[in-house]
Amino acid sequence: MVRLEHVSKSFAAIKAVDDVTLDIQRAAITILTGADGAGKSTIFKMLVGLVKMDSGTIFLNGQDIGGNYSCLTSVCGYMPEKFSLYTDLSVEENLNFFAAIQQVPLRRREELKQRLLERTGMGPFRHRRAGALSGGMKQKLALSTILLSSPELIILDEPTTGVDPLSRIEFFTIIETLKNEGKTIVMSTPYLDEAEKGDQIVFIKNGCIMRQDSIAGLRNSFPARLFRILPRDNIFEAMAGIEAIPGLAGQAHMRGKFIRYMQTGTENLGRQIPHLEMVEEKPTLEDMYIYYERRQ
Amino acid sequence: MKLFYLVKKEFIEITRQKELLFLMFVGPVIQIIILGYVISTDIRHVPVGIVNMAQGQAAGQMIQRIRQTPLFNVRYESEQSVDNLDLLKKGEVKAMLIFRDALDQKRHILKYPEVQILMDGMDSNTSMIAAGYFNGVIKNYILHDMEKLGQGLPFSSRAVFRFNPQLRSINYMGPGIVGFLLTIITMFLTSASLVREKEQQTLDTLLISPLNTLEIYIGKALPAALIGLLDMVIGLLVVVLWFGIPFRGSMFYLFLASLVYLAAILSYALLISVLSATTQQAMFFSWFSLMIFLLMSGFFTPVDNIPPLLRILADINPLRYLLKIIREIFLKGNGIAYFWKDLLALGGIALTLMAVSLLNFKRFLSK
Numbered sequence: 092m093v094r095l096e097h098v099s100k101s102f103a104a105i106k107a108v109d110d111v112t113l114d115i116q117r118a119a120i121t122i123l124t125g126a127d128g129a130g131k132s133t134i135f136k137m138l139v140g141l142v143k144m145d146s147g148t149i150f151l152n153g154q155d156i157g158g159n160y161s162c163l164t165s166v167c168g169y170m171p172e173k174f175s176l177y178t179d180l181s182v183e184e185n186l187n188f189f190a191a192i193q194q195v196p197l198r199r200r201e202e203l204k205q206r207l208l209e210r211t212g213m214g215p216f217r218h219r220r221a222g223a224l225s226g227g228m229k230q231k232l233a234l235s236t237i238l239l240s241s242p243e244l245i246i247l248d249e250p251t252t253g254v255d256p257l258s259r260i261e262f263f264t265i266i267e268t269l270k271n272e273g274k275t276i277v278m279s280t281p282y283l284d285e286a287e288k289g290d291q292i293v294f295i296k297n298g299c300i301m302r303q304d305s306i307a308g309l310r311n312s313f314p315a316r317l318f319r320i321l322p323r324d325n326i327f328e329a330m331a332g333i334e335a336i337p338g339l340a341g342q343a344h345m346r347g348k349f350i351r352y353m354q355t356g357t358e359n360l361g362r363q364i365p366h367l368e369m370v371e372e373k374p375t376l377e378d379m380y381i382y383y384e385r386r387q
Numbered sequence: 388m389k390l391f392y393l394v395k396k397e398f399i400e401i402t403r404q405k406e407l408l409f410l411m412f413v414g415p416v417i418q419i420i421i422l423g424y425v426i427s428t429d430i431r432h433v434p435v436g437i438v439n440m441a442q443g444q445a446a447g448q449m450i451q452r453i454r455q456t457p458l459f460n461v462r463y464e465s466e467q468s469v470d471n472l473d474l475l476k477k478g479e480v481k482a483m484l485i486f487r488d489a490l491d492q493k494r495h496i497l498k499y500p501e502v503q504i505l506m507d508g509m510d511s512n513t514s515m516i517a518a519g520y521f522n523g524v525i526k527n528y529i530l531h532d533m534e535k536l537g538q539g540l541p542f543s544s545r546a547v548f549r550f551n552p553q554l555r556s557i558n559y560m561g562p563g564i565v566g567f568l569l570t571i572i573t574m575f576l577t578s579a580s581l582v583r584e585k586e587q588q589t590l591d592t593l594l595i596s597p598l599n600t601l602e603i604y605i606g607k608a609l610p611a612a613l614i615g616l617l618d619m620v621i622g623l624l625v626v627v628l629w630f631g632i633p634f635r636g637s638m639f640y641l642f643l644a645s646l647v648y649l650a651a652i653l654s655y656a657l658l659i660s661v662l663s664a665t666t667q668q669a670m671f672f673s674w675f676s677l678m679i680f681l682l683m684s685g686f687f688t689p690v691d692n693i694p695p696l697l698r699i700l701a702d703i704n705p706l707r708y709l710l711k712i713i714r715e716i717f718l719k720g721n722g723i724a725y726f727w728k729d730l731l732a733l734g735g736i737a738l739t740l741m742a743v744s745l746l747n748f749k750r751f752l753s754k
Contacts, residue, residue, distance in 0.1 A: 141591055164595045164596075165597075171588050171592065177589060179403040184396075184399060189592075189596075191388070191389060192596045192598050236592075
């Protein structure tokens with residue numbers, strides 16, 4: 092639906108986004124993940140025209156928008172990283188205000204508002220001031236305000252950061268429903284367990300895309316094998332033993348009672364450390380992120 | 388319609404803050420009443436010391452007149468020479484009047500005594516006014532005495548004070564305070580509004596909405612303008628009803644001038660809001676500007692007293708023109724024929740500020 096091609100942005104000497112090319116697929120969830128300051132928010136801001144790109148092109152449905160961001164913002168809803176609604180206004184007043192400025196027809200407003208309040212479970216809190224809502228409810232309200240204009244593309248910048256686990260689950264249920272309704276969702280998150288819920292996952296570091304693919308695609312193309320090593324006695328001694336093995340190309344790190352070893356070469360680890368019990372595991376998104384992050 | 392909802396939202400936000408409501412609508416009443424009494428160039432109860440070493444009756448009668456006027460409060464009296472400077476240094480008195488017999492060439496005592504007036508010149512304004520009053524009391528006494536003997540002066544002059552016959556300083560200050568309050572309320576409210584949206588990141592949401600730059604600009608300025616005008620009405624009622632200041636001119640012209648002034652001051656406040664990164668910065672910037680506006684407006688001292696180089700600042704100060712127009716409408720009852728040049732200058736400043744502010748606003752939004 093949307094394609095960013097060779098997009099770059101610098102703030103003074105800092106390159107926030109560096110030659111990013113990204114495809115956002117229609118009716119799918121695209122999740123950008125990376126450390127703080129990786130450039131996720133800048134990409135979103137460039138997408139909606141809040142930050143001007145230094146170079147690059149944005150395509151909407153195959154057409155170069157050519158700096159005309161209104162054609163993009165007219166079909167998208169953007170939820171910034173920080174809660175950005177009016178805290179002195181009630182839930183309902185916020186919805187009314189955003190419906191009005193998004194020019195939602197008057198006759199549709201009430202019905203839409205009702206539906207959104209029901210969907211997000213915020214009906215009982217409609218008269219509560221937005222500033223007095225919990226973190227999860229605030230985010231649900233923010234999401235509701237952007238859904239008022241029924242956007243095709245929904246951009247969510249770290250919507251679940253600082254939100255309690257239950258609200259996060261509820262939030263993702265809504266996101267899944269929206270996807271099933273045909274909406275295109277692009278969001279960022281620092282939580283890798285959340286990123287797994289995306290149809291397309293994008294790893295970002297220092298403004299560059301390290302890798303973008305579906306979870307299956309990432310797993311299939313993952314160039315390393317992962318082992319769980321159970322030390323017989325002392326885990327620290329076992330760790331020291333592994334690190335002392337000459338010519339070992341992979342990375343080992345302790346994870347609770349286990350040692351996880353990421354094998355990147357062709358070495359036969361079983362032969363090199365025969366005294367340890369080893370089980371091969373499927374790599375998680377976290378393993379893959381760490382691998383690409385360290386490789387870069 | 389979008390603009391209407393933006394303005395409505397601004398009003399809801401303002402009215403939800405009870406403290407702000409108090410400051411906006413009750414604060415000005417309190418401020419006008421306090422300032423009305425405090426900011427006064429009238430002199431009252433100036434502490435005076437009198438040393439009367441004269442033997443004639445005239446000195447005693449002059450002293451009696453001084454005692455009777457409410458302008459002076461005789462705190463010290465002596466018939467012998469004292470250390471006048473010490474009394475002034477201690478601050479017990481602000482003025483020392485020393486009466487001595489005047490002698491002719493044959494050393495005969497003359498009818499009228501010699502009077503020396505020693506003033507504490509630290510507060511030059513009060514000293515000048517008080518010295519003038521002393522001279523007036525003494526001269527009037529002699530004139531009155533001469534008239535009784537049929538020896539009046541061959542000419543007479545009398546000052547007639549129009550527009551403020553009682554020379555009440557509140558009549559001059561009151562309308563000025565109303566103009567000043569209009570400035571405070573609108574400047575602080577507007578300069579904080581946009582920067583607050585920046586801090587809350589709600590501005591981003593507005594920017595990607597179908598609202599255009601001009602709508603956001605007007606939406607931010609309009610609520611403050613309406614509140615400012617309402618405050619002005621409250622201020623006018625207080626100065627007219629509480630202080631009894633006569634309103635002789637046209638309400639239409641007063642509001643016309645105020646609207647032009649609001650265009651200028653709101654543009655300036657929005658410029659502050661655009662340039663400031665935080666509310667604190669905006670507040671400091673507003674306060675700094677407010678002081679310059681006030682000092683360069685002729686509120687306390689005439690603009691003509693400002694050195695020529697700094698007068699340029701006064702010439703581009705919108706408050707200066709508003710105060711002049713308000714005072715003319717209030718006290719002289721003047722129509723536009725008398726102040727059109729000031730209104731034109733104010734309009735010019737307003738247009739320039741609007742252009743600069745809007746340009747910066749657009750530049751800021753397109754960053």
